[in-house]
Every structure is written in C-alpha cells, then in structure tokens.
Amino acid sequence: MDLDARKLGILKAIIDEYILSASPVGSRAISKHEGFNLSSATIRNEMADLEELGYLAQPHTSAGRIPSDKAYRLYVDQMMQKAALSDDEIKIIRAHMSEKLDEVEAVMKHTAQALSAVTNYTAMVLPPMLAANRLRHIQLVPLREGRALVVVVTTAGFARDAVIRVPEDMSSDELERISRILTERFYDCRMDHIGERVASEMGGELYERKAFLCSVVEAIERKIEPETPNVQLSGATNMLHYPEYSDMNKAKTFLAAVEGRSMLYEMLKRASKLEFTITIGNENEDEMFKDCSIVTATYQIGDEPLGSFGIIGPTRMNYGKVMSVLEYMRRSLSELLSSELNDE
Amino acid sequence: MDLDARKLGILKAIIDEYILSASPVGSRAISKHEGFNLSSATIRNEMADLEELGYLAQPHTSAGRIPSDKAYRLYVDQMMQKAALSDDEIKIIRAHMSEKLDEVEAVMKHTAQALSAVTNYTAMVLPPMLAANRLRHIQLVPLREGRALVVVVTTAGFARDAVIRVPEDMSSDELERISRILTERFYDCRMDHIGERVASEMGGELYERKAFLCSVVEAIERKIEPETPNVQLSGATNMLHYPEYSDMNKAKTFLAAVEGRSMLYEMLKRASKLEFTITIGNENEDEMFKDCSIVTATYQIGDEPLGSFGIIGPTRMNYGKVMSVLEYMRRSLSELLSSELNDE
C-alpha cells in the first residue's frame, strides 16, 4: 500500500498547494505544476487512487481534493523540507528577545510573542518546571500578624513566593534563623526532593518547629508544579485570519478553549518529555483541536529539560517553517536561560 | 434642554429595553410597556423629540431607535438603579476567590476570572503598583558567574525579583552583608523613594560599591511600575456572544487590541486615580473602544490605592449590574489583600 514516486510527488504538490491556498486543489492546477508533464486527466486518475487510499478527501463532488490527516502525517514524516529562516524572520525573533529581560516570566512572555509573530499561528509557552532545579536560597520574611512570605530561589535564578501562616510566638529573629538553617541544610538539593529530605531530617534543632516547617515545605512544593497553569499564550487571534476560522462558532470555541489555558498546560506537560512533537488533527485527544495541528519543543538548561513551548495552527500549517522556528527558538531559549538573562 | 419627566421615563424604558435586546426599539414596544398609557403615535412624537435632542439615533428610516452615548451618560448619571447581586452571582464570585491563593499573581488572575464569569463581559485587572508599598526585605542571592538575583519583599507581601550583574570580585558573603545593610537601612521606606534615599546616603561603608548599588536600585525601580504590562485579562471571548461583535472584523480588531494589553494598562493606570470610572463609547480616547464602555474601580490596602480593575463591554452593557459587581469586588479584593491571602 505504499505509494510510487509519482503518487508521492503529486501528493506533495497537492499538500504544498493546499497549505498555501486553503482551498481544494484541482487536477488542472497540479498538471500545470512544474516538474510533472502530465495532463489533468492523468492527475485525476492518480488523485482518485490517492483518495481511495485515504490520503485525499473531497469536500463534495466537483470540488478539488484536500489532504487528509493521514496525508499530513506522511508529509511530515517523509517529504517535508525544513524551511531555513529568512533574515527577516530572525530579525523579528531577535527584536522580541533582545529586550531587557531580567525575569523569567518576561522571557516566557516574549518567547510566546516572538513565536506567534514569526509564525502567524498561536503560540504557547510552559514556564520552567522547577522540579529539576536546585535550591539556592530560602528566605522567610515576616509580614503582618501571623504571616510571612516564603521566598525560594533556585540555581537557575527562578524565584517563587508564597504567603504562609506563622505561629504567633515566633519572632522575626527566629524566622531569620530558620531561613539560614534551611538554606544551609538544603543548599543544592533538587527542588522536588526537599519534601522527603525535610521529613527525614526533621530532628535536632528544628524538631520543635515541625508543624511550621511542614507548612513551609508544603508551600514550596506547591510552587514546583504550578497548579494554576501559568501558560503564556500569544497570537490566539492570529487564527482568525485563516479561512478555517471564518466561521464564527469555530472561532469562538477555539478561542474559549485556548483562553482556559488548562488544556494547553496538559498538552505541554505531556509534550515536555520529548524534544519535539507533532500532533496532527485527529491525533489530538481533545475534541477541540481535531482540526488543528500542534507542534511542540522543549527547552532546557544543560541536559535537564525545563519546560516546553509550541505552536497551534490549522492542520494545513506550514510544518517546515514551524519546525525551523521551533528549533531555532529551542536553541536560543536554552542558551538564554542557561548562560544569562539579558540584564543589559 | 433638560427633559420633562415623561421624556425621561420613555428614554429610560428605551435604554432598558435596548440593553436587553440589542435591537432598535420601536414605539409600539414602549407604548405597551407597563406604566405608560400612551399610544405608539404619541411615543413616536416623543421619540422624534429625543432624537432631535441627541439622545436617540435611528440606524435607518423605518427601524426603531437606539440610545446614543449621550443617552447612556444620562442614564448612568441619573436614572440607573444598581442591581443588587443575586445569591448565584455571589456564589460564582466566591467560587473563584476561595481557592488557595497564596500569591498575588494568583489573586489577580482569579479576580479577573470571577469578574468576567459573573458579568459575561471582558475583565481586566491591574496588579498592585508597588510605589506606595514599604520595603520589608532585600535579598541578593548569588547565582552563577557574575550574576545574582535581587529579591525585594514589601510590607503587603509582594515579592519581585530581577537578575543583575555582580562584579567578579564580590564574594557571596559580601552579597549577604549588603543585603542585610540594605534591608536595615531602607526598612519601611516607600518603594518609590528608595532611589533618592540611596543616592543621598551612599556614603560610609557602601561608598566603594556605588556602581553596584546603583544597578541594584535600578533593578528594583524597574519592578515598581512594571514596564511589561502585566495586566490580567479574562473573558475576552465573551464579547463574541454579543451581536455587536457578530461582525468578524470588529471581533478581530477588538480581540487583537485587547490581547496587546498595553492599551488596557494605560487605561487602568489612568483610572486608578479614581475610586470608580465609567467611560462610555466615544468618551474613550482609543479609537478601538469607541463602541465599548469601560467601567473601572480601584482596590486598596488601607487608604492607599494599589491598583485597579475593570470591565469592558458593549456600550449597551448592564451598567447597574456591573457597578454592583465592581463595588462588591472592590471590597472583597481590598479585604483579601490587606488582611490576608487565603493560605487555607
């Protein structure tokens, strides 16, 4: 059931054309395509075959053919050529990323913006998951009556904070003391191991403050994997430019789904196990995205994957371009995060 | 040029009706309205007068009338009655706000969600501006070669961080020492005064580190008023439900404008000088929002205004409801922030 060279060529031509035009492509268009010297009738025969094999579909008799998800899968796996980024595109990315970025949140936001600006699709970025980071500092800062702010800082320069309760009898000196002890004791400990370590090392001078320490640790653990999905989103409205979403209801459901973030969060989390993923149309589990394709990549510090980001577009997206952009971004984001944040 | 009681009554009836139906209201509908015992012909005469006075407009001959911005202004100033919140609505708000909120960002996000969920319009929230907060703690945490993270914590429990450069010859002990000195020296100093204070008190033991301290202060100052507008947005897609935005292009421009955040940021900043603002249609400076109304309120800790939030909807919005919601939210948000963050 695999295709001969000619069928492949025709299929590729159809897909390329459809990606550009978004409207069913007919036999005539392909027969005029450079390279083939075949009449439209011949192409028609081939197209009928391709349709039988499930690679093409017809919206209705007497329309051209459009590629099926199966066709896109084949295209992505075997015939797509990555499109190198143009100078202009690189300039766009640079413009977004070269601003003064002294905070991780800002980096994430600008990454999303750069991605959506350069691809014209919808971009999403999952901020770093701190699990694999190592602790650098813990600070307890007393606030008003019975409250304090826990601040944790990790090796890579990420800070998280949370308000916690403090026993009434605890002085601010003692909070300072505890901060110092915790920092010392757990310096360079993986963030996701702090919980167990604290549990096992609760003895000694810390024992009497057990309950309090537990609440501190719990607060920290909540921050490792943000429960409030903090996914950065950009260019959701780009989708409205594409004829696929000229139907108001489709547009509405798409935007609503995306605004909720939580689906994106799940997808990105799942995807952060693999360097790249491409999910086409029906391969998506969410009903919502059955006619979208989603391409993701991970970024990392050293070898440790930190988080991921991706592009959502119509199945008819420009896969070649998108892949190149993600590759480029993966590299620059990883560099940016491991070597330095732009403080100048 | 002021209106007699009957004209006022008719105008109010028209506005109330139009707010519900979004379609031009005709004389017949009003004449049937309870309270008036007038025939449609009489109403027509009055409507013609109201039109001449600029309170009504006709989309075209032989359509009903729709209220002008001027009419809404009158409505809001003189005839609107605030609609008390229903139990259901209060429940919705509670549901959003009662989650575990141990971080200011999360509070802001949930506030926006609650607002948009309960009003069905678009909600925006400007996170606290730290200018009026007082410093509680400064911590410099060494990261890799030549970098450190500055963390500042304010009285109200807000934390901000930024990556900065550190002179190569500075030890981590010295960073710790400087943290302690800075915290001590500027404890309880208004955030927006730190700059000048540092400039004037640079003498003594800190003098030799002048350049470094300047960069620390600069980083802190950048965080007081976030340049990356960090406005929380929720329910942008709610607008698509309203017939005003059934036109794709209108919807597109609205969503794009709103996604950019920066306009919202400006508006909210401007609005944060007043407890409440209502801006109707053409009163908006931005071309983009000429057929929206925007209602805002501020929240505060004690008497100090911290930030603001608001609702964007069609000019035909339910002003009474929106005002009540904002009042309610203003109170609960101010309480939440001044007394405690929900850590349980």
Next chain:
DNA sequence: ATTAGCACTCTGAATTGGCGAGTGCTAACC
C-alpha cells in the same frame, strides 16, 4: 394633547438562475 389610520421605507430572509471550477467516464492515441 392624543390617537387612529395610512402610505411609505427599509431590512433581512428566502428563492432563483446562471457561472465556473472540477470531476468521472469514454474513446481515441502513441
């Protein structure tokens, strides 16, 4: 001052009739 009546206007929805793009099939061609 109010109202009934009427002619007039305008929109929006439904219907219709080409036009054009594209197909599938058949018969001829190399």
Next chain:
DNA sequence: GGTTAGCACTCGCCAATTCAGAGTGCTAAT
C-alpha cells in the same frame, strides 16, 4: 498499457429578485 482529449454532469457560490414584517412620519379626527 499508459496517457490524453473531450464531454456531460455536479455542485457551490454569487448576484439579482422577491416578499413579508417592522417601524416610521404625517394627517385628520377625537
């Protein structure tokens, strides 16, 4: 046998047309 020209047919799309309904303004009567 693979390829192609030719042709009848299908179907969506667009523009033009029609028609009902809602609403108006005006006038004359109450």
